[in-house]
Amino acid sequence: MVKAIGTVFSSLSHLIHQFYLFPCRTLEAFWDFSRCYFYALAFWSLFCAKFLHLYAHIHSLPPSKLVAWGITFYFQDVVILLLLRVFAQKSHTRSRLRVALDVLVVVPFSLIVSVMAAANFSVYVFTGAEIHWRQAKSFTGDTAAIRTLLTGLTGFLIGEVLLSMIAVISARPIHTLSGGILHVLAWPFQWLLPRLRPYVKRPLQRLRKRNQQSALPDPEIYERIALEDDYLNDSSDDDESDFLIGAPAGGSSQELGRVTERTLPRALMLAAFCLFVVLRLCRPSDPMYWYLSGSLPMASLFEGGHHESPVNVEGIPSHYGYLNAASSLRPPPAFGWMPSEAAPGFEDWNKSDTYALHYNSEIAPLHISNLDQPVLEPVRRALADGHVKIKHVVLLKLESARADIFPLRKDSFMFERIAESWKDKVIPEDALQRIANLTPTAEYLTGFPTGFDDGNTSQPEKKPYGGLSAKNAYTTSTYTLKSLAGTLCGVTPLVADFNREWEHHIYQPCLPHVFNMLSQQPGITKETDDFAKWPFHSVWMQSVTEGYDNQDKLTPVLGFEDKKTKEIIESPDAKHPVKGEEVNYYGYADTELEDYIRDAIDNAERDHERLFLTHLTGTTHHPWGLPGDEYSQILGSQNGQNEDLNRYLNAVGFVDAWLATILGILQEKGVANETLVVMAGDHGLSLPNDGGITPYDNPHVGNFHVPIVFAHPQLPPVEISAPVMSDQIVPSIIDLLIESSSLSETTTPVARDIRSLYEGQSLIRPLIQEKDGKQDWQFTVMNTGGSWLSVRSAAKPQFRLVIPLVNDVEWRFSDLNEDPNEDRPVSRFSLLDLAETIRKKYDQEVLHWLWDAAYVSNWWVGENWHRYRYVPGK
Template identity: 70%
Template sequence: MKGARTLLFSGSQTSTGQTLDAFSNFARCYFYALAFWSVISAKLLHLYAHLYSLPASQLIVWSVTFFQDVVVLLLLRIIAQRGRTRPLAALGALVLIPFSLIVSGMAAANFSVYIFTGAEIHWKQAKSFTNDAAAIRTLLTGLTGFLVGEAIIVAAAILTGRFVHRVAGGLLHVLAWPLRWLFARVSSCLSPLRQRLHIFPIRNQYKDLPDPEVYERIALEDDYLNDSPDDESDYAYDDHHSPRPITDRPLPRALIVGAFSLFLLLRLLRPPDSVLLFLSGTLPLTTVFQGGHRDSPIDLTGVPLGYSYLDGAETLQPPPKWSWMPKDPGPGFTDWKPDNHDLHYDNAKNPIHISNLQEPLLEPVQKAVADNNLKIKHVVLLKLESARADIFPLRNDSFMRNRIARSYKDNQIPEDVLDRIGDLTPTAEYLTGFSTGFGQDNGIQRSRKAYGGLSARNAYTTSTYTLKSLEGTLCGVSPLVADLNREFEHHIYQPCSSQVFDMLTRQAEITNQTDNFTLWPWHSIWMQFVTETYDNQDKLMPKLGYFDKQTKETIEDPDAKHFPLKTEEVNYYGYADTELKEYIRDAIDDAESNHERLFLTHLTGTTHHPWGLPNNTYEQIMGSNKGHNEDLNRYLNTIGFVDGWLQTILDILEEKGVADETLLVMAGDHGLSLPNDGGITPYDNPHVGNFEVPIVFAHPKLPPIEVKAPVSSIQIVPSIIDLLIESRSLPKDSISVASDIRSLYEGQSLIWPLIQERDSKQDWQFTVMNTGGTWLSVRSAARPRFRLVIPLINDVEWRFTDLTKDPNEDKPIMRFNLADLAHTIRKEYDNELLHWLFDAVYVSNWWVKENWNRYGYSPAPKNVGR
């Protein structure tokens, strides 16, 4: 046989064919191994990411069934076998090669995202980034991780290609054995009948083979096990005295068939739970998995009967009638158009709203008003990118300080580094009145007293996604519970700050022909030195009332007033914030000369990943660059840079003579869990470090006031309006207008005593998590130690933390369903906490549906489950 084959391939044309066959054999092994390692590595990462989300009993019982990938890989192995003809082999290659390339790319991308963010890719969201140039630049930051992951998979495929291919073939050989046995017996029984009826005559194609055993093996044997780059190794052509392969031995056959039978049995017995189906997901099928159907935004399975007090409650009502409302109300007030029949949010109809307007004004604010010292001509609102509460300022007794210490031997920070840390955030210390405790001679305790104003100790953002966070801070609303920026397409249900100022400007008494600034018109301007093209921000800003803007796109224009720029781009979004210095000066000068009141809003960007600085100059703060320490060192350096930028803004206000008449509002868009879990972005990361932000209302004529009660950035807009009203910084008629508008907002004003609970009604505070449609975080101001993260889709976990026992959320309780979560909590807490848990779930479900109604948003099924 070998001689015949050698003769057959002896010609030059035959050599070419032999080369092609050899390459084909290598390609089949390589691409199959590439698919194998991609699918298996993706599954292992998937299970690792959710390892503690199932009770141990369920994990043990059903773990075997999570590897349905084996079935997919065995089917793929059938496609990857040696074709009997070249056209058949080419057809198999058309399936195998694209499949393996796709899954290897997906596995490497998932690996990269998990390393950098701590979360897996949600493939349904991924397609939203592909049409966004700014988003593509963001994704490219993970290119190194992607290339490393891809290189590992490719190397594994090259090194193990033949072995993986043969082992999978061996498994198929064993699993096909019962079918071959059955086919042989049926054929034997039917053979006399077929001969008698003269149908399907059996061709004596193996009559030259002397041994019946060899006959059977050639007639029925596939090449699963013995398919190898060397065709001569096919044992079907070997002498029948050759040793039988291991897969033909009884014990291996029994073990393999038994294991596969156990898999099938457990899979048949496994409950039809969407969570178990999610854990069994296989690339690339996970991209189309939609999860189970839900009748409500939140899965209420497990909530006891009796929760019905919000059923049927609706907050949308006809808007109130106000005599001062113009016939053409303009942006933000379209619900008041004469020919409009749309409804508007009404606090009086909100069953979970608590008002504090009936309380007396905070005594320190009341004294400043009585002394006639508090005047507000201009408002400057700074939205601080990735600003954690515990770095505004960075305090000596904080987690961040201890985290820095852990990077040094014996947790001892050198004196020079300690001085460096103490000097990192002096402006934040000055503005908040919160002492850092480091004792440097640049702090409030020695060289200068506190600037003055209200500073919140326990503040959460309304969203950990920057663009959604803007609505909470600028419009006093909860962002839309939907993935990414969709607010610009829907009805933002309250007027935003700039639109309120525009309405005040339209009142009859307003004029710039006077030196009385309270009568001047308002002018709103938006500033950021990063791009506004990311996720349709350029379409969102006009919806928020901003038409005068300075962004990366405008300042790069050669016709821009201060072109060319003095620095290069510091990250994939744009330039350092300090490039705005002259534009801020111009805005104040223009406002003063035109007798206008300035509402300047500035989104900082330097503290965004990858934390670049002009000239790439960094001080060493961390003791080691291992792990995430290098990223943390860069982040802390940008924190110090932005703190210096805030001082520059204060200097400009002083320089222009408007510091004593400017309200400076600062709020973080979200925090950053980088020092906790290494997360470089809040994307799908429920850690509390992404939620806690600074909120400060700074004014030199206010005494330092510490707000200890739990608050949210949804309370900023009503607080600004209240400060304008109470300080008499508005003319008489405008005070009445502002008071009416103030009554619209659901957030409690910070200049009145805050009420956490009244008549068994709790002040619930919601945070729409990045990117909006996956998780919802909820806490109660009455019981802020408890924090619940609720899944809005079926393939992420419930998460509960007790911040008194676990302030840094090192050991959150995570379960895939509410019943398991409640069962785990019941072991440690009393029934009172369970009541809080079920109440939080019930209220949140009502609130999400209410949120959709207010925005006029109709979620498609994909928004309920992925």
């Protein structure tokens, strides 16, 4: 063993010494060995990446266009590979400097494109979406984001190894074939140059006679220099006998050379290449063709780009012409209760800024108010009794919460998906018992029956907790941090990639700002037992990091100064040391906050403060880690997506139990009957539908449909079946505080004025889907924010349109009545192509809805930017 190690060490020392003495000779040896391999690596990386790219968008082009122009999508890749092959040649006449230059071009290029191809493969397998390289820079300086990316390391390594193995096996044939093609392409020049020689030689001779002092070399010398390249001579490829992989020279290389020497094969190959070029030149200039044609190394430079207008609606008819010059921004209304110095969240009322504009719901062209409607009758009766009092408000933002698992119902798609994993779709009794007991707290809070037998539930004797539960609720954004702004501020998030809200103008006061403003009104004091006169105190809690994508900057902008996050609870001076290990790459299990929630309630009761506690859960985030890695078997098969789904459902059960713990704490502290508990998903998860482990660039409806619940034990159970959005939570909370007489005499009129500011309708009143020909349009900013926008109308909620905001994603339409799980959405890169497909499949009513949705969205995106005072590209 020692002898073998010594031999290896001696060999390495010898190689290092040789490189030190003869660096150029070593470089040439390395090049002779690796030029075929690295060229093949680049070849397979580019072509596999393009195949994946086209596969991901195969249904986005009409078949006729795909057949006509499909081959031209490889044009950039072919040109790049032909140029790279020039650098990957072997020529004994080249200088060592030229060899070094070739190495410096081919090797780094091949490694870079192979890394990009493997990374794209990994992301596509795990998320169902390709990498948008223009967004990649947002991850480089973010530690939490890098930890997120590392979860795909296994897939990346598998992709890289596969590319390397294929390159090793096929190195010589690929290198030889490419050389033969270049040899054929050089044939016309070989034929043409000798015939042009006389015409070039005579002018040069005259020029030489005129200027004897600076005589030029004989033009024949130039010709010989040019023809020294091994693709312009009579051999189809160079001598590669020193390459370690493949047959010796004289095999396939010589056979290909003999073929390319014959006139007919040469002519056929050249004609095919010319046809390829002609097709590319004749291809229409369309952004979708440019995107599909983009070669992998060019994607990071030229990918995407905004349309000239936010939404490309050129050439479509519309009845919304009045939107062209419309705006919802006006000088803020004058309120007598507003302090002379603008408070946080109310900066638009700063008297020193004479140009400040604020969203005005009265003139907003798409706004429909329901504040003139009476409170829902069951709620009105409960409020009339005087038993509904709201001292504290707890808002729970539930990570990756699908509506069909809150609770998990027997007639849902999720249950069918679980059944499919078992043999003959029959779930064993013990597994059925686990499924029935997975979400009892959600069933208790919503009052939605799950369909399981009472004997299988852990809380069959409990009546519903009480409150309002929405069955058809969508999130304002499928990106968590943007969703927070929508839920807490009653706005639709900024149409821009990633968390940019914190550095722009969030155009409505968030709930902490509202409560802070109420606390500044006359008569608010801690020196009383009447909680309606107590000031509010807002607290933010999460057991995961706030370092991801500038969340630590967003939370204070939302109005939270008192925070309990991973960074705080794991610090040495934390009041309650963490009890367990981190469960995912973001942080700890949600249960680490149990003592902090107790403390918050105790402090509020002691100090005569009204608690507004917001808690973002994190355990249901990928990879769905649980304390102790304790998982029950819910799915029958644990292969592939089923393993992920089993982990996800276990995490859902864990969070359901955590919600029960929170309700228990409220009961323990004696504040349950005076606490409004609001729950809303930040986004769903399409994992059981298409295997997506994240909503990143995934337009599937499973990522949009979330639970929204207003729970209070003194309210009757009320099911809301109308389509709603999470931006309706803020006005609904304020409305409920007003109507339950939970505010003082001085703060109630203030709350009424603030309630009127918001664009969302109140959930405790009848919801209006359409009024005076105006539909209630509902927008969702898709993860990560700047590529796609989803829109639906409450008047016709079965239709969904996903709209591209950049040139490299598609239009997508689905009819949820026909296709509730979106197994067959219609995708096209062009709105006109999408409209033509819909025209053939549906009636004119659907086509008109499509036009209206596109036109309204075009206006709304620009309006969204104006509200946030955001300029794209800055």
